[in-house]
Amino acid sequence: xxxxxxxxFLSMALFLLGVIGVITxxxxxxxxxxxxxxxxxxxxxxVAFSRLYGDVAGQVFALFIIAxxxxxxAVGLGIIIAFFRNRETVLADEMDLLKW
Amino acid sequence: xxxxxxxYFFAGIAVxxxxxxxxxxxxxxxxxxxxxxxxxxxxxxxxxxxxxxxxVQIILYVGGIMVLFIFVIMLVNLDVALHQIxxxxxxxxxxxxxxxxxxxxxxxxxxxxxxPGQGFPILTAAPVNRLPPNAEAVAKSLFSSYLLPFEIxxxxxxxxxxxxxxxxxxxx
Numbered sequence: 001x002x003x004x005x006x007x008x009f010l011s012m013a014l015f016l017l018g019v020i021g022v023i024t025x026x027x028x029x030x031x032x033x034x035x036x037x038x039x040x041x042x043x044x045x046x047v048a049f050s051r052l053y054g055d056v057a058g059q060v061f062a063l064f065i066i067a068x069x070x071x072x073x074a075v076g077l078g079i080i081i082a083f084f085r086n087r088e089t090v091l092a093d094e095m096d097l098l099k100w
Numbered sequence: 101x102x103x104x105x106x107x108y109f110f111a112g113i114a115v116x117x118x119x120x121x122x123x124x125x126x127x128x129x130x131x132x133x134x135x136x137x138x139x140x141x142x143x144x145x146x147x148x149x150x151x152x153x154x155x156v157q158i159i160l161y162v163g164g165i166m167v168l169f170i171f172v173i174m175l176v177n178l179d180v181a182l183h184q185i186x187x188x189x190x191x192x193x194x195x196x197x198x199x200x201x202x203x204x205x206x207x208x209x210x211x212x213x214x215x216p217g218q219g220f221p222i223l224t225a226a227p228v229n230r231l232p233p234n235a236e237a238v239a240k241s242l243f244s245s246y247l248l249p250f251e252i253x254x255x256x257x258x259x260x261x262x263x264x265x266x267x268x269x270x271x272x
Contacts, residue, residue: 002107005209010111010144012205014118014137016198021122023194029127029173033134036165037118040141043153051148056237059150060246063238066153066160067253071260073165077172078267084176085270 007048014041026091028083032076039069106147114140127173135166152235 014037021034043062050058084090087097114137121133142157231237242250 002103006107006111007144007148009209010114012202013115014141016201017115017118017122019201020194020198023197024191025122027127029169029176030122030130033130033169034122036161037121037134037137040138040161043157044141044144047145047148047150047153051150054231056234056241057245059153059234059238060241062150062153063156063242064246064249064253066156067257070160070165071256073168074260074264075267077168078264080172081175081268090176 004048004052007044011041011044011048014038014044026093028080028090028092028095029077031092032073032080035076036069036073039065103147107144110140110143110147113137114144128170131166131169131173134169135162138162138166149231150234152238 018034018038018041021037022031025031025034043065046058046062046065050056050062080090083095087094089095117133117136117140121130121137124130124133138157138161142154142162145154145157
């Protein structure tokens with residue numbers, strides 16, 4: 001196994017790209033995909049430290065995070081479909097019903 | 101050496117496709133590049149000898165979640181979105197936030213390199229032939245120490261399923 005810093009750098013790069021996507025993109029579907037990228041970056045950290053310490057608990061937590069990501073994607077895409085049915089848009093800055 | 105080559109191969113694919121995913125205008129292209137990133141991450145998991153997570157990543161993420169994303173992209177009319185501005189107005193805020201995060205993590209890495217005995221542990225990982233069979237070890241841990249979180253996760257998935265069905269249902 002490589003030194004754990006390599007995996008932390010990779011995870012940090014993916015996390016930052018995900019954060020940039022969440023903040024800048026207007027399309028809500030791409031924002032959700034960026035959130036998936038962030039969760040994936042966290043998984044790399046967990047599995048790398050699980051390998052470093054020889055303890056499978058990190059992999060179990062990675063499994064829980066994958067389950068969470070599935071639940072979040074299902075609910076988020078359901079919200080997007082319901083919203084698109086009402087407003088005919090998926091752009092984040094046109095979702096301003098609660099803004100005045 | 102081989103470990104290093106494999107790691108840099110998959111890490112390069114992951115970071116490159118993630119950058120393309122964030123910057124592509126077409127949401128379908130973004131989804132394809134996200135799939136490439138997830139597959140490369142699965143390769144990293146395999147390089148870390150986490151075979152079970154590797155399989156779960158491919159089956160659940162690439163086979164399940166991304167298919168859901170692509171279905172929704174096709175349900176939602178994207179031709180309108182294609183001709184409009186890609187990035188929101190807070191582009192510069194995002195740049196500042198990302199740079200601040202990068203600086204923070206960079207300082208962290210830099211200082212931990214300077215101070216021996218502090219920061220990240222310099223351990224040598226267990227040799228590969230000493231590792232227990234991965235799926236077996238994960239299952240033992242999951243069904244003994246983490247049984248309660250496992251059951252709570254099943255309730256969470258049930259709630260999410262009901263929520264998604266209710267949300268996407270046509271109003272009658």
